[in-house]
Amino acid sequence: xxxxxxxxxxxxxxxxxxxxxxxxxxxxxxxxxxxxxxxxxxxxxxxxxxxxxxxxxxxxxxxxxxxxxxxxxxxxxxxxxxxxxxxxxxxxxxxxxxxxxxxxxxxxxxxxxxxxxxxxxxxxxxxxxxxxxxxxxxxxxxxxxxxxxxxxxxxxxxxxxxxxxxxxxxxxxxxxxxxxxxxxxxxxxxxxxxxxxxxxxxxxxxxxxxxxxxxxxxxxxxxxxxxxxxxxxxxxxxxxxxxxxxxxxxxxxxxxxxxxxxxxxxxxxxxxxxxxxxxxxxxxxxxxxxxxxxx
Amino acid sequence: xxxxxxxxxxxxxxxxxxxxxxxxxxxxxxxxxxxxxxxxxxxxxxxxxxxxxxxxxxxxxxxxxxxxxxxxxxxxxxxxxxxxxxxxxxxxxxxxxxxxxxxxxxxxxxxxxxxxxxxxxxxxxxxxxxxxxxxxxxxxxxxxxxxxxxxxxxxxxxxxxxxxxxxxxxxxxxxxxxxxxxxxxxxxxxxxxxxxxxxxxxxxxxxxxxxxxxxxxxxxxxxxxxxxxxxxxxxxxxxxxxxxxxxxxxxxxxxxxxxxxxxxxxxxxxxxxxxxxxx
Amino acid sequence: xxxxxxxxxxxxxxxxxxxxxxxxxxxxxxxxxxxxxxxxxxxxxxxxxxxxxxxxxxxxxxxxxxxxxxxxxxxxxxxxxxxxxxxxxxxxxxxxxxxxxxxxxxxxxxxxxxxxxxxxxxxxxxxxxxxxxxxxxxxxxxxxxxxxxxxxxxxxxxxxxxxxxxxxxxxxxxxxxxxxxxxxxxxxxxxxxxxxxxxxxxxxxxxxxxxxxxxxxxxxxxxxxxxxxxxxxxxxxxxxxxxxxxxxxxxxxxxxxxxxxxxxxxxxxxxxxxxxxxxxxxxxxxxxxxxxxxxxxxxxxxxxxxxxxxxxxxxxxxxxxxxxxxxxxxxxxxxxxxxxxxxxxxxxxxxxxxxxxxxxxxxxxxxxxxxxxxxxxxxxxxxxxxxxxxxxxxxxxxxxxxxxxxxxxxxxxxxxxxxxxxxxx
Numbered sequence: 001x002x003x004x005x006x007x008x009x010x011x012x013x014x015x016x017x018x019x020x021x022x023x024x025x026x027x028x029x030x031x032x033x034x035x036x037x038x039x040x041x042x043x044x045x046x047x048x049x050x051x052x053x054x055x056x057x058x059x060x061x062x063x064x065x066x067x068x069x070x071x072x073x074x075x076x077x078x079x080x081x082x083x084x085x086x087x088x089x090x091x092x093x094x095x096x097x098x099x100x101x102x103x104x105x106x107x108x109x110x111x112x113x114x115x116x117x118x119x120x121x122x123x124x125x126x127x128x129x130x131x132x133x134x135x136x137x138x139x140x141x142x143x144x145x146x147x148x149x150x151x152x153x154x155x156x157x158x159x160x161x162x163x164x165x166x167x168x169x170x171x172x173x174x175x176x177x178x179x180x181x182x183x184x185x186x187x188x189x190x191x192x193x194x195x196x197x198x199x200x201x202x203x204x205x206x207x208x209x210x211x212x213x214x215x216x217x218x219x220x221x222x223x224x225x226x227x228x229x230x231x232x233x234x235x236x237x238x239x240x241x242x243x244x245x246x247x248x249x250x251x252x253x254x255x256x257x258x259x260x261x262x263x264x265x266x267x268x269x270x271x272x273x274x275x276x277x278x279x280x281x282x283x284x285x286x287x288x289x290x291x292x293x294x295x
Numbered sequence: 296x297x298x299x300x301x302x303x304x305x306x307x308x309x310x311x312x313x314x315x316x317x318x319x320x321x322x323x324x325x326x327x328x329x330x331x332x333x334x335x336x337x338x339x340x341x342x343x344x345x346x347x348x349x350x351x352x353x354x355x356x357x358x359x360x361x362x363x364x365x366x367x368x369x370x371x372x373x374x375x376x377x378x379x380x381x382x383x384x385x386x387x388x389x390x391x392x393x394x395x396x397x398x399x400x401x402x403x404x405x406x407x408x409x410x411x412x413x414x415x416x417x418x419x420x421x422x423x424x425x426x427x428x429x430x431x432x433x434x435x436x437x438x439x440x441x442x443x444x445x446x447x448x449x450x451x452x453x454x455x456x457x458x459x460x461x462x463x464x465x466x467x468x469x470x471x472x473x474x475x476x477x478x479x480x481x482x483x484x485x486x487x488x489x490x491x492x493x494x495x496x497x498x499x500x501x502x503x504x505x506x507x508x509x510x511x512x513x514x515x516x517x518x519x520x521x522x523x524x525x526x527x528x529x530x531x532x533x534x535x536x537x538x539x540x541x542x543x544x545x546x547x548x549x550x551x552x553x554x555x556x557x558x559x560x561x562x563x564x565x566x567x568x569x570x571x572x573x574x
Numbered sequence: 575x576x577x578x579x580x581x582x583x584x585x586x587x588x589x590x591x592x593x594x595x596x597x598x599x600x601x602x603x604x605x606x607x608x609x610x611x612x613x614x615x616x617x618x619x620x621x622x623x624x625x626x627x628x629x630x631x632x633x634x635x636x637x638x639x640x641x642x643x644x645x646x647x648x649x650x651x652x653x654x655x656x657x658x659x660x661x662x663x664x665x666x667x668x669x670x671x672x673x674x675x676x677x678x679x680x681x682x683x684x685x686x687x688x689x690x691x692x693x694x695x696x697x698x699x700x701x702x703x704x705x706x707x708x709x710x711x712x713x714x715x716x717x718x719x720x721x722x723x724x725x726x727x728x729x730x731x732x733x734x735x736x737x738x739x740x741x742x743x744x745x746x747x748x749x750x751x752x753x754x755x756x757x758x759x760x761x762x763x764x765x766x767x768x769x770x771x772x773x774x775x776x777x778x779x780x781x782x783x784x785x786x787x788x789x790x791x792x793x794x795x796x797x798x799x800x801x802x803x804x805x806x807x808x809x810x811x812x813x814x815x816x817x818x819x820x821x822x823x824x825x826x827x828x829x830x831x832x833x834x835x836x837x838x839x840x841x842x843x844x845x846x847x848x849x850x851x852x853x854x855x856x857x858x859x860x861x862x863x864x865x866x867x868x869x870x871x872x873x874x875x876x877x878x879x880x881x882x883x884x885x886x887x888x889x890x891x892x893x894x895x896x897x898x899x900x901x902x903x904x905x906x907x908x909x910x911x912x913x914x915x916x917x918x919x920x921x922x923x924x925x926x927x928x929x930x931x932x933x934x935x936x937x938x939x940x941x942x943x944x945x946x947x948x949x950x951x952x953x954x955x956x957x958x959x960x961x962x963x964x965x966x967x968x969x970x971x972x973x974x975x976x977x978x979x980x981x982x983x984x985x986x987x988x989x990x991x992x993x994x995x996x997x998x999x
Contacts, residue, residue, distance in 0.1 A: 007477045008400060010477045010478050014393065014394050014398075015390070015394040017391070018387040018390065019391065021387065021446050022409070022449060026416055026421065027409070028424075029421040029425045030416060032424035033423075036423075040990055043426075044669050045669065047669070047670055048991060092312055094305075095312060096309065099299060100302050100306045100309050101302070101306060106309045106313055110313070110316060112553065113316060115553055117506065117523075117524050117527060118508065120323065120541065120542070123538075123541065124319045126823075127344065127825070130824060131823050132756060135345075151823055153823040154823045154968065169315075226417070229417065230417050232509070240766040240768075242766070242822075242968055244971060251419045254419075256957070259423070261954050261957055261987070262953070263987075264423050268423065271420035271423070272420075274420050283415075333846065333850040333851070336826060336827050336830075336847060363610070364637060427648070429649075430649055433649060433650075435646075435651070436645060513641060514645055515645060516645050516649075517636050517637070521637075528638060529605060529637025
């Protein structure tokens with residue numbers, strides 16, 4: 001009995017530091033957000049008192065067309081970037097997992113985007129997107145003829161796709177590495193067996209590789225989606241949310257309200273909404289993907 | 296050298312992939328070698344910004360010796376913040392995860408629910424209240440204000456938890472019979488086994504800190520405590536960016552990390568690859 | 575617990591932080607390439623002059639300046655003297671972060687300031703002086719002489735014979751027709767929806783009799799969305815639709831690099847790049863008159879302010895009067911390319927004195943500059959206006975609806991802050 005209590009004391013001592021950190025840095029700020037969202041709190045103290053204003057922030061938020069535009073853009077981005085980026089990552093992983101010469105070199109090159117600061121990547125891409133004769137448009141003109149160009153960032157219908165392309169380029173190596181691990185976890189004898197059965201490359205992918213990556217896929221779909229919902233830096237530097245709000249995301253909206261114009265109360269309402277939405281999506285995905293897996 | 300027949304197509308794809316990654320980076324290097332800022336701006340976007348015409352280290356020397364932007368100081372700040380965060384985060388989160396996975400405390404269940412719930416809280420939505428708290432506590436412009444938020448990491452607890460809960464029961468039991476205390480089991484049995492998960496979490500967090508921008512820029516006042524990522528963006532002046540310096544800074548910032556990862560490539564790839572996705 | 579953990583870190587941090595002593599002043603300044611040599615000079619010459627009297631100055635350029643000031647405000651760690659961007663002064667003064675400096679400055683200096691610079695530093699219904707800028711800035715139309723002559727366009731040289739809106743439109747149409755010109759006019763859409771959109775575009779509105787807020791009642795409704803403003807922005811939108819305006823994603827160098835644009839509407843900070851790119855073809859054209867009010871140039875910029883927390887006022891007084899002396903003001907201008915903010919410093923400046931290349935900037939600063947509204951709601955005002963301008967110029971949106979939304983945003987913010995007392999009382 002004495003030993004058991006001592007053991008439990010030890011356990012408590014091991015659990016507490018992390019618990020304190022989580023409480024102080026996640027739980028308390030979250031509760032503060034909830035509280036602020038019902039007040040007209042400002043970032044920098046001001047000479048008039050902060051007051052409780054009920055659900056005003058939420059009411060204003062829900063009728064602001066820009067807010068809904070930001071939500072729609074964020075969802076759209078997540079819906080496009082998740083499959084695009086995962087396809088890119090899986091493709092790259094398959095290539096780098098095959099018996100190519102200089103495989104180590106190619107693997108090193110492929111992870112480079114991960115190691116560059118996002119600010120630099122965005123600046124480089126802004127130049128690539130230039131009109132009328134930036135590098136991408138030069139390629140486009142090859143097909144579409146002299147003088148033709150696409151205003152990738154200036155056209156509301158292509159701006160989001162441009163952000164998708166940039167984001168996928170900047171972060172695909174991460175998912176690629178996880179896919180590589182997944183690929184190496186698939187037992188080689190399964191491939192040998194299917195080869196003996198005369199399976200073509202595509203069939204081997206369809207019946208051995210793809211099922212073998214089931215868990216990896218679930219994990220990556222969830223983290224890529226959740227990551228995509230937080231889109232901010234790329235948009236903030238590249239398009240500032242434009243043109244015409246076409247690339248405003250929910251975090252960008254939150255920052256414009258909370259930091260640029262200092263309306264912390266209002267931004268907190270947005271944050272609380274965002275939290276509820278992300279939780280709901282993560283839970284739904286988890287349930288849906290797990291069920292599908294078990295079926 | 297001979298390439299096996301069924302490797303020809305993948306090799307071509309690999310070349311395309313490498314070009315796709317390297318071409319934008321080539322522009323970065325080209326600009327960084329051009330000392331003439333006006334010329335950079337004039338030629339931006341044309342073919343000249345991809346093929347170096349001049350090889351001058353002037354931008355690099357400027358970046359390294361600028362007294363206003365002490366590169367060495369920034370590098371030291373980044374290293375200190377990164378290593379402190381990693382060490383504390385791995386220590387605390389693995390201990391907590393071990394209790395949650397193998398312990399006997401009654402509060403394990405509610406704590407686990409709390410961790411899972413916080414897993415879904417996007418850090419970005421907490422930045423404003425965290426900033427105000429840091430202000431109230433007088434912690435702005437310090438190292439700890441940049442370290443502590445990274446230590447509170449539900450994801451890292453969760454990944455450790457997944458790993459620890461799959462440890463064979465017999466192993467734990469055997470250690471207990473040998474007279475190991477709970478902490479000793481963690482220290483001498485669980486941790487030595489968790490090298491892959493430790494390095495996976497370390498790499499994940501490293502990348503997070505490496506790319507951290509918003510938080511450090513909000514909580515620092517000047518070079519004293521600022522990390523590299525924030526320092527570089529200072530070259531994007533009010534209306535005109537100093538492109539040569541920005542790119543030289545970016546290259547200088549990336550090279551040590553690239554070298555580090557190249558040397559540890561095998562372990563690096565192996566560790567990211569094992570970020571808790573098995574089973 | 576935390577203490578033990580970070581003891582090492584804290585020790586390291588303490589060893590590196592510096593402490594202020596009486597007689598020692600610290601001033602935070604912006605970290606710009608063009609300003610750097612001036613601040614070095616300021617620190618050295620100040621210390622050479624006053625070091626013997628026991629006052630020393632430490633000028634610290636701060637990268638990512640605005641965020642740093644925000645952080646220092648939250649933590650109460652502001653130095654003796656700071657720099658602020660002019661239009662933000664009112665919101666900082668209202669929050670109580672800075673104190674009045676009218677009593678510290680030599681009355682002669684204030685009397686000598688350009689009118690718009692004086693207005694920029696004067697806050698509130700009590701007209702207290704809070705902020706002083708050593709320089710003024712301005713916008714003009716920069717032109718490519720070769721292209722303009724090729725198009726057969728009259729090139730105005732003085733404020734009196736500036737283009738009217740019709741002449742401007744006509745010039746753009748002629749230039750657009752030239753081979754090799756893609757978009758004739760660069761208005762720096764690539765700067766994005768930031769301060770430039772207010773700095774650079776509110777002069778067009780003011781030239782046409784509009785403004786971004788009523789400066790008596792501090793109500794935006796009826797002013798920012800006035801018919802005059804709708805007309806002004808509609809003209810710009812039409813020009814954009816006609817392909818006259820360089821789009822944001824075309825980059826910065828269409829005028830001075832590729833030379834596919836013949837005109838550029840931007841401030842004097844672009845002078846070095848323009849000079850380098852165009853050489854003798856560069857001409858400085860006064861701002862166009864969009865309407866009755868004639869040509870209007872943007873104005874204002876960064877300047878000195880004193881945080882409320884500063885107590886060392888005797889020494890700060892010495893510093894402010896030194897930094898604002900005619901010689902220092904002229905030196906600032908000659909180093910950075912900005913216009914001196916004191917009338918008596920203009921003749922001392924090589925660029926802006928009579929016969930200098932930049933004479934037109936000095937003229938504009940004296941005759942045609944309208945200060946951006948000095949009101950605590952300015953951050954919200956500028957944000958709302960900038961968003962509207964960028965939206966109007968990025969497609970086929972309803973100009974009136976955009977401006978109505980801006981008006982609503984601004985007025986709502988002012989109401990939320992009880993009118994920002996003592997304003998609106």
